[in-house]
Amino acid sequence: MSLLRIAVPNKGSLAQSAAEILRESGYRQRDDAKQLTLTDSENGVEFFYLRPRDIALYVGEGTLDVGITGRDLLADSGAKVEEVTGLGFGRSRFRFAGPRGVYSDISQLAGARIATSYVGVMRAFLEERSIDATVVRLDGAVETSIQLGVADVIADVVETGGTLRQAGLEVFGETILESEAVLVTRTGAVPDGFEVFRRRVEGVLVARSYVMMDYDIPTDRVEDAVRLTPGIESPTVAPLHRDGWSAVRAMVPRDGAQKLMDELYGIGARGILLTDIHACRL
Numbered sequence: 001m002s003l004l005r006i007a008v009p010n011k012g013s014l015a016q017s018a019a020e021i022l023r024e025s026g027y028r029q030r031d032d033a034k035q036l037t038l039t040d041s042e043n044g045v046e047f048f049y050l051r052p053r054d055i056a057l058y059v060g061e062g063t064l065d066v067g068i069t070g071r072d073l074l075a076d077s078g079a080k081v082e083e084v085t086g087l088g089f090g091r092s093r094f095r096f097a098g099p100r101g102v103y104s105d106i107s108q109l110a111g112a113r114i115a116t117s118y119v120g121v122m123r124a125f126l127e128e129r130s131i132d133a134t135v136v137r138l139d140g141a142v143e144t145s146i147q148l149g150v151a152d153v154i155a156d157v158v159e160t161g162g163t164l165r166q167a168g169l170e171v172f173g174e175t176i177l178e179s180e181a182v183l184v185t186r187t188g189a190v191p192d193g194f195e196v197f198r199r200r201v202e203g204v205l206v207a208r209s210y211v212m213m214d215y216d217i218p219t220d221r222v223e224d225a226v227r228l229t230p231g232i233e234s235p236t237v238a239p240l241h242r243d244g245w246s247a248v249r250a251m252v253p254r255d256g257a258q259k260l261m262d263e264l265y266g267i268g269a270r271g272i273l274l275t276d277i278h279a280c281r282l
């Protein structure tokens with residue numbers, strides 16, 4: 001059987017987290033950052049470590065079957081690929097920024113020189129709003145371009161905002177794009193072996209965002225408790241040896257789990273336990 005060919009970021013902000021999620025999904029990953037390919041035939045896959053910006057192109061051309069890249073890079077590429085799922089890491093916003101106190105609205109972009117590494121996204125944004133501005137393509141360190149007189153404003157990736165602050169810049173206007181790492185395939189194609197891969201990765205995402213909750217509760221309060229912890233399909237309810245009590249087990253979102261424990265305690269639940277889920281298939 002042919003191997004599923006998967007493109008993985010080789011460097012940059014997405015590389016480490018991408019390798020982590022693949023490892024947690026049970027795949028082998030390279031242990032040398034100079035290694036460019038890795039075959040995991042036991043699991044039916046082959047990994048290609050590539051620049052995240054190029055990944056949409058390889059997948060869009062059909063040279064590779066699946067890719068992990070940024071949603072913003074995907075939008076910029078114009079390649080024929082579709083997002084299968086967000087992966088919850090590499091979160092960033094794509095924003096306009098200018099010298100502090102000068103810009104407050106995108107109407108001020110008319111006639112301006114905008115430096116960015118995301119020329120495709122920028123041109124589309126300006127065209128949609130009929131704004132006539134000059135786009136200056138830069139590879140990185142875009143924040144410095146204003147000081148150096150190459151541009152008036154920039155459009156760049158912002159995470160903490162630390163880089164902008166250091167450069168004496170501030171964001172203005174609407175958020176152009178919200179990004180995170182995404183799993184992509186070629187539009188309209190479901191490559192052989194992809195479903196197994198997708199289920200493994202989605203299993204890790206669920207395991208990361210859910211926890212398992214167990215508790216005991218007087219049987220006459222089970223309905224109230226189940227309303228608080230409905231689980232994904234339906235919670236397991238089993239009789240306790242102690243008369244009039246039941247045990248309940250349900251998956252709950254990790255965020256807010258502590259508050260949920262307080263609420264369950266409040267309606268009479270006891271022995272409330274929270275445990276991590278390491279992997280799952282739903």
Ligand SMILES: Nc1ncnc2c1ncn2[C@@H]1O[C@H](COP(=O)(O)OP(=O)(O)OP(=O)(O)O)[C@@H](O)[C@H]1O
Nearest residue numbers: 011012013014052070071072090091092157159179
């Ligand atoms: N500081 C950051 N925090 C979170 N995501 C980021 C950050 N910088 C870039 N990204 C995301 O990483 C992807 C770009 O990856 P790429 O490897 O091309 O650039 P990079 O992470 O800036 O690395 P480098 O500039 O060192 O090559 C995009 O999806 C972008 O949104």
Ligand SMILES: O=P(O)(O)OC[C@H]1O[C@H](OP(=O)(O)OP(=O)(O)O)[C@H](O)[C@@H]1O
Nearest residue numbers: 140141142157158159160161162163164
């Ligand atoms: O809001 P922050 O947390 O400061 O992060 C945003 C910065 O991170 C990235 O730069 P990177 O370090 O990848 O350098 P680059 O500009 O050369 O791509 C991005 O291009 C911003 O400059």
Ligand SMILES: [Mg+2]
Nearest residue numbers: 012013140141
């Ligand atoms: Mg960068």
